[in-house]
Structures are given as C-alpha cells and as structure tokens.
Amino acid sequence: xxxxxxxxxxxxxxxxxxxxxxxxxxxxxxxxxxxxxxxxxxxxxxxxxxxxxxxxxxxxxxxxxxxxxxxxxxxxxxxxxxxxxxxxxxxxxxxxxxxxxxxxxxxxxxxxxxxxxxxxxxxxxxxxxxxxxxxxxxxxxxxxxxxxxxxxxxxxxxxxxxxxxxxxxxxxxxxxxxxxxxxxxxxxxxxxxxxxxxxxxxxxxxxxxxxxxxxxxxxxxxxxxxxxxxxxxxxxxxxxxxxxxxxxxxxxxxxxxxxxxxxxxxxxxxxxxxxxxxxxxxxxxxxxxxxxxxxxxxxxxxxxxxxxxxxxxxxxxxxxxxxxxxxxxxxxxxxxxxxxxxxxxxxxxxxxxxxxxxxxxxxxxxxxxxxxxxxxxxxxxxxxxxxxxxxxxxxxxxxxxxxxxxxxxxxxxx
Ligand SMILES: C[C@H](O)[C@H](O)[C@@H](O)C(=O)CO
Ligand SMILES: [Mn+2]
Numbered sequence: 001x002x003x004x005x006x007x008x009x010x011x012x013x014x015x016x017x018x019x020x021x022x023x024x025x026x027x028x029x030x031x032x033x034x035x036x037x038x039x040x041x042x043x044x045x046x047x048x049x050x051x052x053x054x055x056x057x058x059x060x061x062x063x064x065x066x067x068x069x070x071x072x073x074x075x076x077x078x079x080x081x082x083x084x085x086x087x088x089x090x091x092x093x094x095x096x097x098x099x100x101x102x103x104x105x106x107x108x109x110x111x112x113x114x115x116x117x118x119x120x121x122x123x124x125x126x127x128x129x130x131x132x133x134x135x136x137x138x139x140x141x142x143x144x145x146x147x148x149x150x151x152x153x154x155x156x157x158x159x160x161x162x163x164x165x166x167x168x169x170x171x172x173x174x175x176x177x178x179x180x181x182x183x184x185x186x187x188x189x190x191x192x193x194x195x196x197x198x199x200x201x202x203x204x205x206x207x208x209x210x211x212x213x214x215x216x217x218x219x220x221x222x223x224x225x226x227x228x229x230x231x232x233x234x235x236x237x238x239x240x241x242x243x244x245x246x247x248x249x250x251x252x253x254x255x256x257x258x259x260x261x262x263x264x265x266x267x268x269x270x271x272x273x274x275x276x277x278x279x280x281x282x283x284x285x286x287x288x289x290x291x292x293x294x295x296x297x298x299x300x301x302x303x304x305x306x307x308x309x310x311x312x313x314x315x316x317x318x319x320x321x322x323x324x325x326x327x328x329x330x331x332x333x334x335x336x337x338x339x340x341x342x343x344x345x346x347x348x349x350x351x352x353x354x355x356x357x358x359x360x361x362x363x364x365x366x367x368x369x370x371x372x373x374x375x376x377x378x379x380x381x382x383x384x385x386x387x388x389x390x391x392x393x394x395x396x397x398x399x400x401x402x403x404x405x406x407x408x409x410x411x412x413x414x
Contacts, residue, residue, distance in 0.1 A: 001386065008382035015352050015375060019383050022349035025314075026387060029345055031338050032087040032126045032177070032320035035094050038074050038334070039065045040326040043093030043133060046100045053132025053183030054140070054227020055292070059326030063410035068096035070413070072117055077406050078334040079121070081399060083342065083391035087124035089177075089320050090114055092161050093133060103134060104156040108167045115171050125168045126177040126320065129161035137183065143203035144184045144196045144235045151203050154182075158207035162217060169216030177280055177318050179253050180204070181222035185230025196235045204244060218318070220280040221245055222253035225260060227290065246275045255282035255322055256300065257290035266303035270311045279313065282322035283341055292323040294333045297340045305344035310353055329407040335399075346387065347380050 009019045036043075040057035044067070051057070065071035075088060092103065095110040118125045131142045131154060139145065142154040162178050169176035184200060208219060223241040224234050238259070245252040252272060256265045273279060283304065285293040295301055308314050319341065325333050352371060359367035388395040394402050 002382070002389070004379070004382040005386040008379040008386075011378055012350060012383070015378065016355060017350055017352055017378075019350065019386075022346060022383065023387055023390070025349050026342060026346050027084055027391075029314065029319065029342070030084070030086050030124060031082075031341055032089040032124075032318060033075070033078070033082075033334060033338060034089045034321050034323075035071060035075070036091055037321075037324050037337075038071045038330050040330075041133075041324050043091065043130065044068055044095060045093050045133075051133045052137060052140075054185070054230050055132070055183075055290070056228060057292075057324040057326045059328070061327055061329060063330060063407060063413055064326070065330070066413060068094070068113060070410075072114075074331050074410065075334075076121075078331050078338075079123070081331075081335045081393055081402060082338045083388050083393045085122055086338070087126055087174075088114070088118060089126040089128065089179075091128045091130050092157070092164075093130040103130065103136075104153050104160070106157070106160050106164065108164045111164055111168065115168055119172060124172055124174040124176070126179070126318070127161060127165035127168060128179045128181065129158045131157070131180075131182040131184075140186075140230050141184050141196075141235075142182050143207070144182070144200040146195075146199070151199065155203050155206045158203075159210060162207065162210065162212060162219065166212040166217040170213070175214065175216060175218045177218045177220055177251065177320075179220040179222055179280060179320075180207075181224070181253070182236055183227060183230065184235040185227065186233045187229055187231060189232045193233055193235075196233075197240055200235050200240070201244065204248075208248065208250070218251055218278060219248075220251035220253045220278075220318075222255055222258070222280075222282065224255065224258040224290070242272065242276075249277060251278035251280050251318070252276045253280040253282055253320075255284055255290075256295075256304070257282075257284040257286035257292060257322070261286060261288065264300075264303065266300070266307045269304075269307045269313055269317075273311065273313055273316070277316060279317040281317060281319050283319060283337075284322045292325070294323050294325050294328070295321065295337045295340050297343050301340060301344040302347060305341070305348040306351065309345070309348040309351075310357070329403060331406055331410070332403045335403060342387075343380075343384055346384055350378070350380055350383060351375060 097110040165178035
C-alpha cells in the first residue's frame with residue numbers, strides 16, 4: 001500500500017466513503033471486450049469485402065491482427081494491461097476453423113479454439129451473430145428482407161449463433177450474452193415501415209423460439225437510430241426493440257452511439273430498467289454520428305457509470321465496449337477504453353451516494369451541488385493507482401512505455 005493511497009483513503013473516509021469497499025466492488029465488474037477493435041471489424045471468413053451495414057472502421061495504422069492467433073496474442077497483451085478479470089465479446093465471423101462455412105452453416109466446433117483459449121485464462125465469452133459483411137446483406141435488409149429465402153437464411157444464422165452461445169456459456173460455466181444487431185433499414189423514405197417491422201418481429205420470434213438454459217445464454221437485442229446508407233429508416237429502432245425486449249423478457253442493448261447526439265444514454269438506464277430485466281451496454285463515443293471512437297473518461301462516461309451505481313443496476317447490466325479506431329494502436333485503443341470504463345466506475349463508487357441522495361430527497365439542491373463539486377477534488381487517481389498495483393498492471397508512464405513496446409512489435413505485420 002502506498003503513502004498516496006493511505007492519504008487518499010483517509011481523505012475519502014472524511015467524506016464518509018470507504019475506498020476499500022469501492023476497490024472490492026470494482027474488482028467484481030467484468031467488462032466485455034469487443035474482438036472487432038483488433039482487426040477493424042474484418043473477421044476471419046475467407047473472403048474479401050468490407051463490413052457494410054452502415055458501420056465503418058477508418059484508418060490504416062500498422063499492426064492489424066490478420067489471423068485468430070494474432071488476435072488472441074493482441075488480446076493476451078491487452079488483458080495483461082487491464083486490471084481485473086474480464087470477458088471477450090466474439091462476433092460470429094471471427095470463427096477459427098480450417099472449414100469455411102457460410103453463415104447458415106456455422107457450428108460450435110468452429111469456435112472451440114476461442115473457448116479453449118478463454119477457459120485457460122479464466123475469461124468469460126460473449127457472442128454476436130453477424131448480419132453484415134455478406135452478399136445476402138447487400139440490400140441492407142436481413143431479418144426484415146421481403147424475400148422469405150433471405151429471411152430464412154438469416155434466421156438460421158441467428159438460431160445457430162444462439163446455439164453456439166449457449167454451448168459457450170455451458171462450457172465456461174458463465175452465461176454468454178448473444179447480442180442481436182441487424183443493419184436493416186432504408187436509404188430513402190420507405191412507404192411501408194409497418195411491413196418491414198412486422199417481418200423483423202416475426203423473424204426474431206422464429207430465431208428466439210428454441211429454448212435455452214438461462215444459466216448458459218442471455219439473449220439481447222440492439223437498436224439504432226441510423227447508419228451510413230440507412231439514413232431514412234432503421235427497422236430495429238429504439239422503440240421497436242424496447243417493446244420487443246419487454247414483451248419477450250430478453251435483454252435490451254443500449255449503444256451510446258445509437259441515439260441522437262443530444263440524447264443522454266445515461267438518463268435512459270433507470271427509465272428502461274423499470275420494464276426490462278437485463279441490460280447490455282455498448283459503451284462507445286459517437287462524434288457527429290455513430291463514429292465508434294475510443295471511449296474517453298468524459299462526462300458521458302462518468303454519467304453512465306454514476307447511473308449504473310446509483311440506480312443499483314450493476315447486478316443486471318452487462319457492460320460491453322463497441323468502438324473501432326484503425327488510426328491508432330489497436331491494443332492501446334482496447335486498453336485505454338476498458339481502463340476508462342473502469343475509472344469511471346471507480347469514480348462513481350467513490351461518491352458519497354447516501355449523502356447526495358438524502359440532500360436531493362430533502363430538496364437541498366445547494367448541498368447536492370456543493371458535495372458533487374467538492375468531491376471532484378478528492379484523490380481518486382491514487383485509488384486507481386492502488387487498484388492497478390494490486391492487480392499488478394502498470395499505470396502512468398510505465399503503461400505508455402508498455403503499450404508502445406507492444407505496438408512496435410506488431411507494426412511489422414503486413
Ligand atoms: C460490430 C458490432 O456488432 C456493431 O458495432 C454493432 O453493435 C453496432 O453498434 C452497429 O452500429
Ligand atoms: Mn453496438
């Protein structure tokens with residue numbers, strides 16, 4: 001224990017905050033780290049083409065992972081720089097197999113190297129069907145396509161993905177989130193939104209029909225406001241999935257980049273949590289649009305963490321990340337993003353919650369304001385440094401040197 005932490009612990013104690021309790025709570029929070037930051041959302045199917053679906057990684061920084069082995073090596077490094085034990089969020093098109101099955105042919109065996117890798121490291125795995133980067137998604141319509149043959153293809157992909165996710169959850173003895181995001185939408189104004197939404201609803205019902213053990217699988221659906229090429233209408237809008245998740249009692253995924261830029265996603269948590277049992281977050285940083293920048297320790301992230309803690313939602317919210325920046329070191333992007341999420345959670349856990357809530361209940365908004373502002377001066381950095389030291393990961397300039405050294409090692413990749 002450092003002298004700086006000793007002083008910080010006393011400073012927080014004077015405000016009625018127990019830093020040891022905050023550190024213990026933070027240790028228990030697993031972040032689901034998205035595999036797709038490591039290779040610019042390329043995946044490992046043997047085909048060429050871009051991701052499509054209205055999402056785009058831009059940049060050409062050296063060091064992109066080209067194979068599952070390279071991606072796992074990068075993840076091993078990234079996890080070694082992140083305090084605590086976390087999860088990996090895998091997309092279906094990151095299969096690791098000598099076979100090259102089409103999406104409607106994927107099986108659990110195509111993913112077992114990932115499961116073995118995760119088991120060896122004590123990591124959990126989450127999963128996502130991949131409804132983009134495929135010829136049958138070129139119309140930007142998949143589960144809501146008017147052609148029943150195309151819908152059936154994607155329903156089969158979705159069913160297989162759920163089956164794979166459930167087997168992953170069983171193998172690792174940890175419920176695997178299977179998050180469904182489809183890019184479906186229209187570039188220009190459609191004339192029959194209802195028909196498209198009815199088709200999506202029916203396809204989801206067909207996909208979700210097979211029952212799985214909730215101890216192994218947690219189904220989630222992710223809404224979106226708009227994407228590139230689907231500016232006029234997104235079939236799976238927020239209202240659509242909010243209703244669907246509530247009706248079917250499955251998890252709702254809120255992606256911080258999937259709303260109007262002036263909306264606060266933090267504000268939505270408590271509202272949504274009253275009718276939805278389980279939440280999934282895609283923590284991201286939109287800039288003008290769903291640009292998926294690396295998350296910063298900014299007001300949006302601090303507000304999100306505070307809502308999770310103050311609304312008591314940590315127990316029923318899975319925290320995942322969703323960004324992909326190809327202009328910087330991909331491993332540094334992961335490490336910075338996860339650590340920022342953790343720092344935001346720590347800052348929230350270090351707030352004098354009971355005191356602030358009492359002030360608000362008593363309509364003492366002056367006290368609420370003063371306490372909120374004054375505690376910003378407390379030495380949260382020393383508590384974070386202690387957390388890193390206890391988990392034996394570097395911080396500060398040592399972290400920067402370590403990230404640079406790894407980036408230099410992978411820069412020579414073609
Ligand atoms: C690759 C992910 O599935 C994707 O980013 C999705 O979650 C999303 O947010 C699309 O905009
Ligand atoms: Mn997302």
